[in-house]
Amino acid sequence: MASFVIEGGHSLSGDIYPQGAKNEVLQIICATLLTTEEVTVRNIPDILDVNNLIQLMREIGVSVAKKSIDTYSFRAERVDFGYLESDEFLKKCSSLRGSVMLIGPMVARFGKAMMSKPGGDKIGRRRLDTHFVGIQNLGATFSYNEAREVYEISAERLQGTYMLLDEASVTGTANIVMAAVLAKGKTTIYNAACEPYVQQLCKMLNRMGAKIEGIASNLLTIEGVDELHGTEHTILPDMIEVGSFIGMAAMTQSELTIKNVSHENLGIIPDSFRRLGIKMEQRGEDLYVPAQESFQIESFIDGSIMTIADAPWPGLTPDLLSVLLVVATQAKGSVLIHQKMFESRLFFVDKLIDMGAQIILCDPHRAVVIGHNHGFRLRGGNMTSPDIRAGIALLIAAMSADGISRIHNIEQIDRGYQNIEGRLNALGARITRI
Numbered sequence: 001m002a003s004f005v006i007e008g009g010h011s012l013s014g015d016i017y018p019q020g021a022k023n024e025v026l027q028i029i030c031a032t033l034l035t036t037e038e039v040t041v042r043n044i045p046d047i048l049d050v051n052n053l054i055q056l057m058r059e060i061g062v063s064v065a066k067k068s069i070d071t072y073s074f075r076a077e078r079v080d081f082g083y084l085e086s087d088e089f090l091k092k093c094s095s096l097r098g099s100v101m102l103i104g105p106m107v108a109r110f111g112k113a114m115m116s117k118p119g120g121d122k123i124g125r126r127r128l129d130t131h132f133v134g135i136q137n138l139g140a141t142f143s144y145n146e147a148r149e150v151y152e153i154s155a156e157r158l159q160g161t162y163m164l165l166d167e168a169s170v171t172g173t174a175n176i177v178m179a180a181v182l183a184k185g186k187t188t189i190y191n192a193a194c195e196p197y198v199q200q201l202c203k204m205l206n207r208m209g210a211k212i213e214g215i216a217s218n219l220l221t222i223e224g225v226d227e228l229h230g231t232e233h234t235i236l237p238d239m240i241e242v243g244s245f246i247g248m249a250a251m252t253q254s255e256l257t258i259k260n261v262s263h264e265n266l267g268i269i270p271d272s273f274r275r276l277g278i279k280m281e282q283r284g285e286d287l288y289v290p291a292q293e294s295f296q297i298e299s300f301i302d303g304s305i306m307t308i309a310d311a312p313w314p315g316l317t318p319d320l321l322s323v324l325l326v327v328a329t330q331a332k333g334s335v336l337i338h339q340k341m342f343e344s345r346l347f348f349v350d351k352l353i354d355m356g357a358q359i360i361l362c363d364p365h366r367a368v369v370i371g372h373n374h375g376f377r378l379r380g381g382n383m384t385s386p387d388i389r390a391g392i393a394l395l396i397a398a399m400s401a402d403g404i405s406r407i408h409n410i411e412q413i414d415r416g417y418q419n420i421e422g423r424l425n426a427l428g429a430r431i432t433r434i
């Protein structure tokens with residue numbers, strides 16, 4: 001297990017480029033299985049989850065070529081079914097959550113797939129009912145092999161149908177869409193997730209010859225086609241990284257320019273930080289965050305205490321609540337952070353409390369933060385990162401704190417943030433990997 005040692009109290013300045021979006025690229029790479037032709041993908045981030053998935057694709061038999069530092073081509077002419085059924089493959093999938101999105105394309109193109117319970121963060125239950133029920137609706141059968149603890153999924157040709165999802169699951173929607181594009185007839189998915197990740201996937205599939213309508217809404221209509229073709233695709237900037245950098249600038253009282261953010265795909269993220277009093281300006285393609293002595297949390301119009309809660313897109317992504325929470329510890333005023341989707345994502349606040357933050361954890365979903373208004377600095381601490389976003393939130397806390405902090409289990413941060421210490425040290429941070 002690697003660790004970061006952070007010398008806190010240094011402000012940052014300069015330009016930072018967000019990497020390509022982790023949650024988009026995981027879908028896009030899985031979708032390359034839907035065609036025998038070459039798919040070229042640009043702006044792929046060099047992060048653990050993505051590198052593991054690319055490696056998995058190679059092992060499955062996909063020809064993967066690295067064309068430049070962030071561009072890969074994938075050609076899934078043949079796949080190795082023996083390997084797909086091997087314990088080795090299934091074990092690797094269970095440590096990589098994005099791999100669950102292999103089943104939609106596998107069943108659609110080859111009529112069979114296997115999966116074990118996928119991994120990811122320790123952030124609460126992560127059920128897969130939406131994926132299973134959706135793909136079953138298209139005519140696939142799931143059977144559980146108890147001895148091997150894996151699901152075996154099979155289908156002749158999938159058949160389009162109407163479905164109303166029980167929840168707007170991001171990876172669930174992607175999986176069902178990837179299965180439906182090659183199904184016979186029309187599929188209608190209501191209560192579909194519509195994050196930019198899913199929009200990008202649908203746009204790429206349409207360029208490959210799919211017929212998807214309703215992109216960016218929660219009602220998708222898909223007319224199945226017999227085959228798909230090669231294409232090229234560019235991954236959007238990672239909106240969660242953009243949000244993380246906004247929070248980092250505010251906490252360390254730094255002036256940062258976040259380059260090429262793709263404003264139109266950030267949704268409500270900038271306004272959520274503005275509600276904490278953080279100022280920022282759109283400058284062309286960039287987002288400029290000025291150095292701020294102090295930032296004051298707004299109240300609601302009726303004067304009641306601000307609540308920041310997650311919701312399916314276009315609501316606020318749950319992946320930024322940990323960062324918003326840590327930023328609130330140095331704001332002026334109080335805020336209720338309500339993490340509705342995940343039940344174990346707020347427990348990391350005990351580490352912030354140890355560092356001197358004023359937080360009341362009301363229950364597993366809700367925390368009240370009473371900001372210090374930079375009047376009291378957090379103290380450096382010794383902590384372990386429980387998940388990717390708590391990890392970056394703790395890193396932000398440590399960068400703003402007095403003294404030295406240590407964060408262990410930074411593999412959780414590496415899952416989703418490319419060379420984070422290199423990029424932040426270039427702006428003035430003092431982070432060492434040991």
Ligand SMILES: CC(=O)N[C@H]1[C@@H](OP(=O)(O)OP(=O)(O)OC[C@H]2O[C@@H](n3ccc(=O)[nH]c3=O)[C@H](O)[C@@H]2O)O[C@H](CO)[C@@H](O)[C@@H]1O
Pocket residue numbers: 023024026097098125126127167168169170171172312317318319340341342
């Ligand atoms: C690889 C990937 O893309 N991961 C993202 C994806 O995970 P993933 O697709 O696994 O998450 P889901 O969208 O399925 O659901 C996340 C959680 O929210 C709950 N839920 C979901 C929808 C809803 O309307 N109500 C509700 O309560 C689910 O029960 C689950 O506990 O979406 C999550 C929600 O944005 C993000 O945190 C993850 O970073």
Ligand SMILES: C=C(OP(=O)(O)O)C(=O)O
Pocket residue numbers: 022023097098119120121123319388389416
């Ligand atoms: C929860 C996340 O990732 P995953 O779904 O890959 O666990 C995340 O990106 O915040």
